Amino acid sequence: MMSDAATPLLRIDTPPKTLREMVLERLRAAIISGHFKSGERLIERPLCDSLGVSRTVIREAMRYLEAEGLVEIQSNRGPVVASMDWDRAAQIYEIRRLLETNAARACAEKADARVKTDLRRALKALGAAYDAGETRPLFDASTDFYQTIFLAAGHDMAWDIVQRLNSRISRLRAMTLATTDRHVSGFARMTQIAEAICANDADAAGRAVETHLSEAAAIAHRLLA
Amino acid sequence: MMSDAATPLLRIDTPPKTLREMVLERLRAAIISGHFKSGERLIERPLCDSLGVSRTVIREAMRYLEAEGLVEIQSNRGPVVASMDWDRAAQIYEIRRLLETNAARACAEKADARVKTDLRRALKALGAAYDAGETRPLFDASTDFYQTIFLAAGHDMAWDIVQRLNSRISRLRAMTLATTDRHVSGFARMTQIAEAICANDADAAGRAVETHLSEAAAIAHRLLA
DNA sequence: TCCTGTCATACGGTATACCAACATGAGCGG
């Protein structure tokens, strides 16, 4: 027999990306990075030209982005980059609070040596990104840190939700990260979280995430409201 | 002056639905109701024929359903109705637990007379649906009950998430509701929830939702695992 | 000046035809 049906190691689950996946990623990245500002119309035909694809592909990508909440479709006017107000942002921070504290607790309970090294590595990268001071790597390192926690906790569905929510408050997150005092307190909080998890202390991990997030939400509130 | 800029009463905000919205709703309903079984391929052209629309519309609807997680796209094979295993279902129940207990608590804290009558009305409808014994009205009444709670709490984003999660475990929910002992305990739990909220007792409301959900999850686990 | 009606333009919503690439299963030969 060749091998078992599910050999996980050389399985190709994403055979070369389709055009619409690439277009989707670019559009999403463009929105998240602020290249398209909120409220801006996304007109199909110009996008076709600049991306070099047909309307079909653009439109299908738009449906996906619509479902993600990154664009809103106005009737007979087409897609517009979604905007965010404080009320909804606050709801997002609240949902994140629930999901992230829960994930941190679960992670702390089941973290083994492997997870702990991953986490320390992610934290180290995060520290380097904080020192470097550029927004983009900081974004990525922060994402990686949380991803480590969520996946180690086995909460991949919650992680999907959190990522989606984060993409909708990307501007807010960028501004929050750029806040100067955040450079110190942010990393300190992340360190607390990592330490609590490495000590398998679920309560401490949950509390650390909670304070981290409430601080972030407070800064965001000051910036937006 | 004619009238203020925003005359709310005759404003048309949903000018007649577009074809793709109608198609989207029908396909979604067809998947949730089990008309398309999980794992089943959704082949474009037959769908075009049966729905009487063009491929464009079908394909765009599929992108949306993909983003919702109701269908999965296999490369070069197109959309397939997504399936659900217990691990992911458990994650969904866990996320619902967090969001629903939180919403119930918030609702209990800020419920006024208006909300309470709405809730009692929803509960009454729910009781009638339980007595009638048909699955579909029960589904709708249950949805309405929770919607009342979430919206009264001001948690509309969480509500969107919960609805999306529920659509992904619709089969499981249907089986759970059909379980006979659920007919008694389910309504009793819902009554507890409503009473706690009407008493503005956040802790009791949270606890009631928690037990309700953990019971539901246990039944689902028995059925699926 | 302030309406109001008209018109041209821009753009989304939908349909259709067409083609290339890939998947799959049947049949064929070894």
Next chain:
DNA sequence: CCGCTCATGTTGGTATACCGTATGACAGGA
């Protein structure tokens, strides 16, 4: 039993056309 080839079904993607709505410019009339 295995591998090869080939026909067919289906998706991925493009190009094109047409209609309806939205919008802004403009002209005439109260």
